[in-house]
Amino acid sequence: MQSHTHQHAAQRQEKHQHALNLGILAHIDAGKTSLTERLLHSAGVIDEVGSVDDGSTQTDSLALERQRGITIKSAVVSFAIDDVTVNLIDTPGHPDFIAEVERVLSVLDGAVLVVSAVEGVQAQTRVLMRTLRRLAIPTLVFVNKVDRRGADPERVLAELATRLTPAVAPMGTVRDPGTRAARYVPYAADDPRFTARLAELLAEHDDALLSAYVDGDAAALSFGGLRDVLTKQTRKARFHPVFFGSAMTGTGLDALTGAVKELLPAAAGGADGPVAGTVFKVERGPAGEKVAYARMFSGTVRVRDRVPLAGHAEDGKVTAVSVFEQGAAVRRDAVAAGQIAKLWGLTGVRIGDVLGDARAVPERHAVAHHFAPPTLETVVVPRRAADRAALHAALTQLAEQDPLIDLRQDTLRQEISVSLYGEVQKEVIKATLADEFGVGVEFRETTTICVERVAGAGEHFEIIDTDPNPFLATVGLRVEPAPVGAGVEFRLGVELGSMPYAFFKAVEETVKETLGQGLHGWEVPDCVVTMTRSGYWPRQSHAHAVFDKSMSSTAGDFRQLTPLVLMDALRRAGTRVHEPMHRFRLTVPADVFGTLLPALRQLRAVPHTPAAHGSAYVVDGVIPAARVHDLEQALPGLTRGEGELESAFDHYAPVTGTPPARPRTDHNPLDRKEYVQRVTRRTRVG
Structure with a gap:
């Protein structure tokens, strides 16, 4: 019996060596979730195909998703294609939930981009394909709904080539489109028009094939000769085969499933290597415990392992592991490279955290911002004043699951703002707060999130023990603009050894925090800040060796002085x-x-x-x-x-005309008197 168990474990491990993490992406209503259902049914994971309209799908598990018939949260479900275990990730199609798609991109080996045969290429389709190509994620295109009235596969194929990328070619055609009898017919391997068109497109990225094309080499230009080139270019995201079908009737699904196995690359990484993975989703379990979804790129994590978390002072201890098998998350003792797992016990974990050795995570798979940040925000107000604390706790938990809602706490006005992509997201947040946390809320008017760009160069400094500087620190800062997208760079224009490193670190951290609110209250995203002066009083003691704060500089002095200096430098530079x-x-x-x-x-x-x-x-x-x-x-x-x-x-x-201002939520370093009173009062209280 024992050997039989080990045999099954060995078989499971063998299967995991051929894992493929596949994303299903689309503009809303292209039929992405229905396609997921059909794939699960074809693989024998479910007995009946669920309906989005009826709220009976596997991946739309939230009550709100079932009510609205849209995907809000990414969901993982697994099925097998022969010896390949596919972890399929269904993502939201509505642009308000693009942040959820962004996090999924970091864990994918390949993707299927779903396009409606009726509506064709839409705004979100273009955004998604641009990003998939920029990240070089191997992508197949599936034109769905060929059985719907108004379906026009030829028109959509032309749109794919003109509005997405010319590196697309159909792998078959559709008979009787726009009718319930519509069916997908793969091109025959000996179809000369098919192979000629395929050879022409593939030759653009293959010199040997180009020579064969020019020379008219019949063997190289046959489908048998083109197959390896097609696979190689698809796996390098240089070419995107197009398939047609219907998630409702199932036509075209066999061809798509075969292409997923043959044309997309299996997950790489060894189970014996250093532990490395990324967290792309965090949710709360029934008891309120954190559950992290992680994609493993290298090594193996076992129950009771202590795992380093990049940027965290302490390692996390894994208390339970689930991996995805045949449609469900199944408890296991370990998760290995290539797999996606749910991990319990990592109490401080956040989305984007790297487990183990960040150097073993391929650059393309690092969690990063691939889409634009939210451009809207609104103030959330509890219907009952007594729910203020509960609202803050609930929003904090929602921010764990979606960091881009970016809570902004205004302690002066006792208000909380959240960032948004659109009005639908606002409605979802409102419903979630009511259904899951029992907190009723209203929203103020939605406003636009602007940014402030540095206009020129500006510099300011304040000297220790010299009016009007009330802090035991010397800080000089110069602010200059940087190219769009460069971020905030902090440089030292003074010797690193001129004062304790902790003081420099305090200045750098405070600079980046302070630039969250510029002269008009908006974030200042792209600039270079150089520290031009530094000075401190070393640790002083009385004769009886008692440390005297009034005679000694601390990191707090630098944290409190830096906003005043920085804002004066910013005034001189202008924004x-x-x-x-x-x-x-x-x-x-x-x-x-x-x-x-x-x-x-x-x-x-x-x-x-x-x-x-x-x-x-x-x-x-x-x-x-x-x-x-x-x-x-x-x-x-x-x-x-x-x-x-x-x-x-x-x-x-x-902005032309009077620039809009955003209410400040800090201690307002633009008003020196008010600022000094607030920080010194806070220090005394502390």
Whole structure:
């Protein structure tokens, strides 16, 4: 009996050597969750295909997801294709939940991008494909809903090539599209038009194939000769095979499943290497305990192991492990490289944490910001004043699961703000607080999150024991602009040995914290701050050897002085407020285009030259993020309900006129008297 058990364990381990972590991504309503259901059914994991409309799907497990028929949280479910164990991750399609998609990208070996055969390429489709290609994630395209009325596979294929990437080619065709009888027919290996088109596209990235193409080498240009090149280029994300089908009827699913196994790369990494993994999701268990979802890239983590967490002072101790097998999370003694697991016991764990050795995590898989941050925010107000503390605790827990909601506590006004991608996310937060925490809330008006960019160079310093400096520290800082996206860089323009390292560290940390609120209250994202002066009083004692704070500098002196110096340097440099801008694409009936232009101008939109598409006009342009919702509301009335709008964040642009200000939540270093009173009062109380 014992040997039989070991044999099964060995078989499971063998299976895990062929793991594939697969993401299903799409614009909302393309049928991504239905496709997940069909894949699970085909693999024998579930007996019946669940319905999004009926709320009976495997991956939409939240009550709110079932009620709304949308995916809000990423979900992991597993199935087998022969000897490959696929960990399939269903992600949200609604743009308000793009942060959930962002975290999943860091754990994927490959992806299936789902596109509707009716609606075609949409705003979110383009955002997702751009990111998948930038991160070089091997991606198959599945054109779903070929059985729906209005399905037009040829039109969608043309859109894929013109609006996503020319590196796409169909692997088959659809008979009777737009009817319940629609079926996918793979191209035959000896179809000359298919192999010629495939060879032409693949030759763009393969010199040997290009030579064969020019020379007319029939053997190299046959499908048998092209198969290896197709696999290699797909796995390098240089080429994207396109499949067609229907998640409802199941046509095309066999071809897609075969391609997942043959064309996408299995997870790499050895179970015997150093422990390395990343946490991409955190949730709370029934007893309130933290549960971390981690993708392992190297090594093995076992129950009762102590695991280093990058950036944490103490290791975490794993108390339980679940891995995903045949549709469910199953308790196991360990999780090995290539697998995704749920880990218990890591009490301080956060999304983005690296388990073990960060050097063993491939660069592409490091959790990073691939999409634009939220551009909206709102104040959350409890309906009952007595729920204020409960609201803070509940929002803190939600921020663990989605760090980008970015809680902003205003202790002066006793208010909490959250960052948002859109109005739907606001509704979900409200429902979650009521359903899961029993806290009823209302929201203030949604406002736009701007940024402040440094306009020039500015410098200021204050000397120890010299008016008006009340702190035992000398700090000099110079602020200069940096390129967009560069972040905040702190440099030393003084000798590192001129004072204790802890004092330099205190200045650096305070600089980065203080730049969260610039002259107008907005974050200052891209600049270089150089420390130009430093000075301190060394530790002083009385004759009886008692430490005297009044005669000795501490890190607190540097933390308290730095905001005053930095803000004065920032005043000299000057800042300019920039607002987020969305790129939009409007499709409207040609006869209403003329009446639409004045409305666009009123919303401060800048349309480009329109293009005629049959009886419709298509116009691109940019619009302030603050006015996108207004345009969405006005569009049906302006276009008889026939207008279609796509929009996505594009860039920040300078605000014209009076710059908007954001209420400060710090001790206001712009007002020296008020600031000094507050920090010295806080110090005395402490």
